[in-house]
Amino acid sequence: MGIIKAVKLCHEYIHRDEEGNVDNIETALDNVDLDISQGDFIAILGHNGSGKSTLAKHMNVILSPSEGTMYVDGKDTSDEDELWNIRQTAGMVFQNPDNQIIAGIVEEDVGFGPENIGVPTKEIWARVENALSKVHMEKYRHHSPNKLSGGQKQRVAIAGVIAMKPKVIVLDEPTAMLDPIGRREVIETIEELNKKEHVTVILITHYMEEIVNADKVFVMDHGKIVMQGTPREIFSKVDELKSYHLDVPQITLLAHKLREKGLNIPEGVLTKEELLERLCQLS
């Protein structure tokens, strides 16, 4: 069993009218099966409302399954005794950088998680120091989060998660509200964490460029996992992706169009360099 495993996971949001009667049941997750190995860089794609955030919230026990089971590091998330253990094992970074920073000083915010789980004072300091250096924010430790850029705020949020020594970091569209520079900062930070610290990363995103280095990509639609594979495998299926209202990276699309026009280029080209090489080989 991998670090995160879902078995026939279902989640239903129950909408009630004013009198409290159920008037609509929305199935946000529909029999999701998933197995993620420790140390992988996983990307989850899907258009709005496809159930990505709902799935992410199950990994951190913010939600509990309506049916099926979710295992995090071998522990069943519906086991209440394991709640705090699981939340510590699987850290979560959210979309809006402002709404997840609790303290008024960077270092104090990074220390918030360790404080909650009762880490002794001396070790909190060590963890904070270490976490801030992992995201390259040591210089800003005494700053107010309000004075940081969006990308820096997200890196602080990531440091806050690292300070809890998680095995998995789940990031729910962490770059959606950032400018291109901030986006690059955040993606480079999590790629580095994955490579150097071997933290399992689960990245939910809309930006296809961010996932070309992922080990595995899952595509969601209407609460189901509809495609999975390496980025190259996934991006080879331009038309299938289109049917789920998803685009491929621009380079991949360009290669795809050239191929349609009859050039001898394989599907699933991911980078500029790769396309250039292929084009050079043609002549």
Added chain:
Amino acid sequence: MLRDITIGQYYPEESFIHKLDPRVKLLGAFLFVVSVFIYDNLLGFAIMTFFLGLCIVTCKVPLKFMVKGLRAILFILILTGVINLFLTPGTSVFSWRFINITKQGIYNTVYMIIRLTYLVLGSSIMTLTTTPTRLTDGMETGLRFLKFFKFPVHEVAMMMSIALRFIPILIEEADKIMKAQMARGADFETGGLIKKAKNMVPLLVPLFVSAWRRAGDLAMAMEARCYNGGEGRTRMKPLKYQKCDYIAYLILFIYLGAMIATRIIFKADTLFGMYS
């Protein structure tokens, strides 16, 4: 214009007052507020002013920055001033048609304005020199005894610190919404009080909706980071009294003693005490 509100903000600086334990500063602010209400003569006023001045100088926060905070309560100042000036009965010194200004009215106005100004300045020294987290830590530790009375000390402290962190964010947001609405022709400046209040609706509704969403997000983020109330929490920066804290306590009690003494020994004079 909304950005001028400085109440509750932290001003980073390295000063004696910044270094003090938040419990000292909380008690200090409390005692100062008490003294603002008990002084009733010129000597008391002089000591109080000297003490406030001393704090302002030692905390190294520019006076300009503090006075800016007063602007936020300008309206309240003017309102209480006007009410006191025109509505206090007593010996008339000026009277024209229905307007009747009394000696007592003038005294009370001066007295109220001094009181309010000192109150705001005194408490803003505390917030300007203490980070929200330290302030909450101070409250939580200093008021721990209230737990015996089932008062949720930790929860209130946490709420306060979150409120303090989000005030600047919400102010900035209000500013943005205001500009966006102004660009569409909304008018926040002209008209009477009621019209102005009505015009605030397109500002307040989106602001409230956004604050609501933020609260939900934040609660989720805190939960995801294992926040589970005050039980079993440790501290990154536990509070520990230093030598300077004991010195500060000493100064505080000397100050309080002096203020009480002036009240007992000297008789109340009319300008610096409430006219009765």
